[in-house]
């Protein structure tokens with residue numbers, strides 16, 4: 464069973480205040496199930512753990528024989544892929560031998576940056592490379608730009624059977640990518656229509672590249688399914704940690720702490736914090752409201768940001784996450800022969816995992832001592848099963864926090880505006896008014912200058 468523990472004794476909120484949220488949380492949580500059963504836009508992620516993954520496994524098999532795999536996407540069409548890759552494969556995966564790796568080398572084109580594009584091309588033999596192109600809308604400029612440039616390269620290289628090298632994941636009915644896939648007859652998978660990009664990691668969007676890398680995607684889904692069951696069954700603030708965290712976030716936000724520092728003590732979770740940042744920011748930041756996600760990794764940021772966190776303004780809520788047991792651990796010697804190292808005797812007989820968890824406790828204690836609110840989470844270990852549970856937990860937490868904040872957690876009008884301006888500036892037909900508007904803002908910013 465997926466098990467996550469939340470401790471909130473140092474979160475500096477009156478328990479009675481948290482209980483006030485129970486009624487609305489119960490309604491908001493129930494609405495998620497109703498929305499999903501009615502197929503409402505944005506609610507489809509709720510049922511993703513129960514969707515079959517056989518088709519994904521089949522398509523993954525077709526990609527496994529390539530030497531390299533390039534995944535093209537951005538935002539929700541790439542951050543989850545990076546997160547699964549970093550959490551569940553070897554940190555130096557691409558450098559392992561083919562026998563040690565379970566799939567092709569993996570490269571991500573998640574920005575329209577020519578340096579990144581050309582550097583990835585430097586690393587692969589195009590004739591032995593497979594491609595996954597993901598865009599729910601099939602219109603995102605960055606993704607389409609990478610795709611277009613790559614497609615041209617493939618044609619330039621006169622490679623045979625182009626359609627067999629590429630898999631498209633997009634909306635079932637709309638967008639340029641769907642039309643393109645139909646035209647060339649390549650393999651496709653669907654982004655379910657009522658699942659938004661940032662909630663799509665447990666759909667083909669996130670699962671295909673993971674399956675190619677040999678990740679046990681059935682375990683991810685199993686963990687998510689078990690977590691889902693518990694989250695929707697536990698209808699009281701006392702026994703549902705997601706409800707507590709949502710209420711804590713809301714209470715601190717109302718008290719002016721509208722920033723959430725999420726600090727896992729695991730290097731492998733760096734990309735998880737990036738994935739979470741999109742989920743939290745894009746879902747909750749609207750109508751003048753929002754809680755800014757701040758990414759931190761322990762113990763690295765202990766030596767970078769914690770000075771600010773303990774001694775700076777009291778304007779943040781902290782969430783520390785630790786893993787109880789690590790599959791791999793390093794043990795320090797019992798005794799030392801070198802007198803010069805005597806000052807390190809506190810490490811003797813210990814192991815690196817307990818040391819890391821002591822560091823997390825040290826940060827908690829320092830924050831608590833300086834009067835900052837901290838919540839503490841523990842997960843058993845970062846394997847596919849528990850990661851699936853954790854992903855579902857944070858998706859659910861985000862959705863119910865949106866409910867508490869009275870915002871729609873499933874749209875992103877602010878991002879759409881930027882996309883519209885970008886396309887207009889690039890000369891899209893019919894977007895002349897938007898082009899003028901964007902240009903006038905640029906003129907305005909350039910009206911005052913300082914150059915060195």
Ligand SMILES: O=P(O)(O)OC[C@H]1O[C@](O)(CO)[C@@H](O)[C@@H]1O
Pocket residue numbers: 537538539540597598599600601602603606659660661745875878879
């Ligand atoms: O999958 P698409 O449609 O290319 O969108 C990519 C990303 O762009 C956004 O719409 C805005 O950045 C995100 O919500 C989404 O994850």
